[in-house]
Amino acid sequence: MRAVVFAYHNVGVRCLKVLLARGVDVALVVTHQDNPSETIWFESVAALCREKGIRFVTPDDPKSAELFKQVQAVQPDFIFSFYYRHMLPVELLALAKHGAYNMHGSLLPKYRGRVPVNWAVLHGETETGATLHEMAAKPDAGAIVAQASVPILPDDTAYEVFGKVTVAAEQALWNALPAMLAGQTPKLPNDLSKGSYFGGRKPEDGRIDWSQPAQAVYNLHRAVAPPYPGAWTTLGDRTFIIVKARLADQAKPDLQQGLAVVDNCIFGVCGDGRALLIHELMADGKTVSPQELQQFLSSRS
Known part of the structure; x- marks a missing residue:
């Protein structure tokens, strides 16, 4: 044949x-x-x-x-x-x-x-x-x-x-x-x-809506994690891309939605009070440490 x-x-x-x-x-x-x-x-x-x-x-x-x-x-x-x-x-x-x-x-x-x-x-x-x-x-x-x-x-x-x-x-x-x-x-x-x-998906479809439940945000991360373009969020003029993350064991209801640093760990706090524990975060092509993110967040506030 x-x-x-x-x-x-x-x-x-x-x-x-x-x-x-x-x-x-x-x-x-x-x-x-x-x-x-x-x-x-x-x-x-x-x-x-x-x-x-x-x-x-x-x-x-x-x-x-x-x-x-x-x-x-x-x-x-x-x-x-x-x-x-x-x-x-x-x-x-x-x-x-x-x-x-x-x-x-x-x-x-x-x-x-x-x-x-x-x-x-x-x-x-x-x-x-x-x-x-x-x-x-x-x-x-x-x-x-x-x-x-x-x-x-x-x-x-x-x-x-x-x-x-x-x-x-x-x-x-x-x-x-x-x-x-x-x-x-x-x-x-x-x-x-x-x-x-x-239909198809574009890199801009990876924008995170932090008001959604943590499971939905986590599913987005899993769906577009590298080598795909990644789930991303913006703070000011900077774009942060989640490279590696897991659902956090503990809820973070007292924190504002979005990126946060607690006990030297990076979290993404979602609309239901639960969060992603972010093991690797990137901006401008470089890995962002918890200390660097904390300094950036402090300078904004």
């Missing part, structure tokens, strides 16, 4: 390796050029292709006539999309004789759309996973082929959960491929009425 693979990120690397391990002839890989303004903390699909001698291209537009001709020339049995960042046109998907399939980082139909791991952590979910599904005109709307679930522990960051989801994606694809290659692809219903759709 011959495949054209659209892939990027860790999930792209791992799932491409699964296809090769299962004996799929990967004739062409379509990936992205790394954005120099983006923090690249993940593995490179292009590097894997160079290592394995697989032909790859990095078009700016997956809807281009040139790419259509390249995929058409391959005459693929399958088209796979593994964390490729663009929707693929239905005309392109139709070139796959045995179907086109996408790997999504949630348990569909929940968390359709962009950055599903970050949204799941933000909303305090205790479970997520990966879903291999048939591609359709709508995003993440096609029939489900396979799923694998993973837990989200109370202190897991999105980065840690993403590592688990990468393994779940590998497992889902590995388990589904024998039936797919035998022409017996499972197709389970993907009931969109029971799910949810979310």
